[in-house]
Amino acid sequence: MNKNKPFMLIVMMLAFCFILLSGCSQENKQEEVFRLFSENLSKQDYANLYSILSKESTEYISEEEFVTRYNNIYSGIQANSINIKKNKPANEKDVIPFSIEMETVAGKVDVTDYQLKLVKEKGEWKIQWNDSLIFPNMQRGDKIRVKISQAKRGSILDRNGNPLAKDGEIKTVGINPSIFDKNDREKKIKQLAAILEISEEEITKKLDENTNPDYFVPIVDILPDNEKLKRVEEIREDGIFIYNKPSRIYKNHEGFGRLLGHVGSINAEELEKHKETGYSASSLIGKAGLEQVYEDTLRGSDGAEIFIERDEEKVKTIAKKEPKNGQDIRLTIDSELQAKIYDEMNREKGSAAAVDPKTGEVLALVSSPSYNSNRYTTYVTREEQKLREENDFADEENRFSKLYSPGSVFKLITSAIGLEKGIIDPEKQIQMNGRSWQKDRSWGNYSITRVNHQSSVNLKDAVKYSDNIYFAMSALDMGSEDFIAGAKQFGIGEELKIGYPLTTSQISNDGSLNSEILLADSGYGQGEIMVTSLNMALAYSSLSNNGSIMTPTLVQTNNQNAAVWKEGVISPEHLSTLNNAFTAVIHEEGGTASNSKIFGVLLAGKTGTAEIKVSKDDHAGSENGWFVATDLETSKISLAIVLEDVKEKGGSRAAIPIGKNTLSAYMQR
Structure with missing residues (x-):
């Protein structure tokens, strides 16, 4: 028996291991x-x-x-x-x-x-x-429900706190087919279409696509203060109904559309891009303008509750997040000025910008023609659509971000560079003959022309009469290196960080001026120089701000203080010389902008006609017309306007009434 003990012990140990391994395996x-x-x-x-x-x-x-x-x-x-x-x-x-x-x-x-x-x-x-x-x-049988609590989107405010874009309510005009179809259906469709200025076919199609006569069929969304709504009210008992609808509401003026932009329903591509940031298929998102640029600031974060529902009752909340409203943004834009400029431009293609010379605040950024942002939350009438088509959908281009050849308004910058470098003696009379000039025969058939024909010209004369030859000669005397460096002092070629993406200006296509002809043409604002209207408004603001340019700003921030962007681009000893020359353009007889004088307001400014040509011999090329001015006594505003295709409209003179009427109204406020 004792002999079997070791054997039994081994068997027991093997059995234990087998049980243990089976448990582990399981x-x-x-x-x-x-x-x-x-x-x-x-x-x-x-x-x-x-x-x-x-x-x-x-x-x-x-x-x-x-x-x-x-x-x-x-x-x-x-x-x-x-x-x-x-x-x-x-x-x-x-x-x-x-x-x-x-x-x-x-x-x-x-x-x-x-x-x-x-x-x-x-x-x-x-x-x-x-x-x-x-x-x-x-x-x-239980269901999982999601209840969304929408966050309030932040408002966009002007400099005085007036809303330019805000959350609110619009009206939906629609039809209950079960009532509407009982009598005179075609007559009522015709009547409603006439009031809303849409096609009868549009209403008919929406009604025919509906499969349940008891369902409300939305026809259009419309602003509460639209005059058409009152006329719809008169016929609403015939199956036509008006309901409130939450919506984004914009300043009801075309002059703000390209700046504000608009929101819209998020699409699949946008949803994929933002899938990690709380957007859903029902979200609205900024599609253009400030609404798009400041989407992260404005949008807020929707709240949501996930819960279990049993027999149509909530039995347990799984998760809940409170909504977080978006933040407002307050612009430096003066709404009254913005609207005035746009109205004066009368939907002519072009751009305008205005700044406060003492603070750098952007008072206006205008693209013309523009659109009323409310059309993206309401609807477009037949007449509005027809006008867009006739203008070849010109409102789809943002022109205040567009680059233009500055033409003669660039002569301020050339003058300042020449004076600062000691190249231009403002009192020296330069002798000239005729209206055409070239440096030497190496230019071949190329020559520079001028409108005036004075035989002796100094700086003031050259500015007043806009003498291209004088400024071409001055640029050649400076040389490309000093000319480029001087233009950069005015911010040409530098990004304008105003809180809105603008196309960056340029001195030339490749940043250099290796050709004598290109340098000479650049001296009077032609060549390959390209600027925005804001670039020129800022440049001329130096005349009314002791020779310095302030940092441009579009959006106000807490503890924001005005800061100098380009200090002393015009030195004190040359400021009075330039002010004297550029006030002569407006206030002296024979000046190219002498018809822009405003009683009691001292303005310094310049007109400019920029030729858009394939070659010197291109007589079919178009022209853009400029007017830029700043007030020297109160330093309230520096305004730049450029109009496209003014060749048959008086050249740069086409822009003068816009500037004069705008400045006159603004200076009287």
């Missing part, structure tokens, strides 16, 4: 099922997840229903970044407790009390599935 197989569950759910691969369900579970729910249910719920709550973690071992056998952490429309969700029950079928472990594995406490 545990490992359960861990593998949990791994597959976690992996498939994290990847939202519901078909593969279904493949590891028990037979009882597959009888409980079909694969199609299973996949659809998970898809609907997880997409509905916008589940992403799903992380599944195993919790401490359960007291219950064959149960693995776990937690799920995920990002959702209601923020981060961390649910800790899941129970994964396992059953063994034909030697394999399977998941005993029920609805509580979607969310604990869920039962069959």
Whole structure:
């Protein structure tokens, strides 16, 4: 018997090891099922997840229903970044407790009390599935609901706090077919179309596309103060209804459209781009202008609540996030000035900019023609559409960001460079003959022309009469290096960081002036120099700000102080010389802008005609006309206007009435 003891001990030890290894093997197989569950759910691969369900579970729910249910719920709550973690071992056998952490429309969700029950079928472990594995406490027939609490989008305000864009309500004009169709359908369609200025076909199509006569059919959205609404009110008892609708509302004036832009429904591409930042398929997003540039500031963050609904009652909240309203932005724009400039431009193609010389605040940024931003939240009448088509959809181009050849208004910069470098002696009379000049025969057939024919010209004369030859000669005397350096002192070729993307001006296409002819042409603002209207408004502001240019700003910020951008571009000893020359343009007889004089207002300024030609011999080329002026006594404003295609409209003289009327109104305020 004693001899059998060692043998029995060995058998018992082997049996214990076998039991231990079987337990470990069983545990490992359960861990593998949990791994597959976690992996498939994290990847939202519901078909593969279904493949590891028990037979009882597959009888409980079909694969199609299973996949659809998970898809609907997880997409509905916008589940992403799903992380599944195993919790401490359960007291219950064959149960693995776990937690799920995920990002959702209601923020981060961390649910800790899941129970994964396992059953063994034909030697394999399977998941005993029920609805509580979607969310604990869920039962069959329960629904997951998402309630969105919309955040208020921030407003865009002008310098005085007046809203230019804000959240509000518009009106929806629509039809109840069951009432509308009872009598005189065609007559009423014709009547409504005439009032709204839309086609009868548009109304008919919307009615015909509707499949339920009791459904309200929206026809147009319209501003509450639109005169057409009063006429619709008179016929609304015939099946025509008017309802309120939350919407973005804009300053009801065309002059603001290109600046403000508009919002619109987010598209698939935008949703994909912003999928990690809380947008949903129903979100609005900035599509253009300031609404787009300041989207992150304005949009806010919608609130959301995810909850379990049973028998049409909320039984448990899974996650809740309060809405966070967007922030307002306050512009430096003077609304009255912006509207006045636009009205004076009368939808002629062009651009205008105005700044406060003492602060650099941008008072106006105008693109003409523009659009009323409300057309993107309401509708476009037939007449409005016709006008757009006749103008070849010119309102779709943002012209205050567009580069233009400055022509003669650039002569201020050439004058300042020449004086600062000691190249120009303002009193020296330069002798000239005729209206055409070239440096020497190496220029071939190329020559520079002028309108005036004075035989003796000094700086003041050259500015007053806009003598191209004088400034071409001066640029050649400076040389390209000094000319380029001087232009850069005025910010030419430098990005204007105003809080709105503008095209950067240029001295030339490649930044150099290696050709004598190109340098000479640049001296009077032709060549390849390209600027925005804001560039020129800033340049002329130096005349009324002791020779310095302030940092331009479009959006006001807390603790914002005016700062110098370009200090002393015109030195004190030359400022009076230039002011004297550029006031002569306006205030002396024979000056190119002498008809822009305003009684009691001392203006310094310049006109300019920029030729847009393929070559010197191109007689079919177009012309752009400029007018730039700043007031020297109060330093309230520096204004630059450029009009396109003025060749048959009097050249630069076409821009003068716009500038004069605008400045006259502004200076009287």
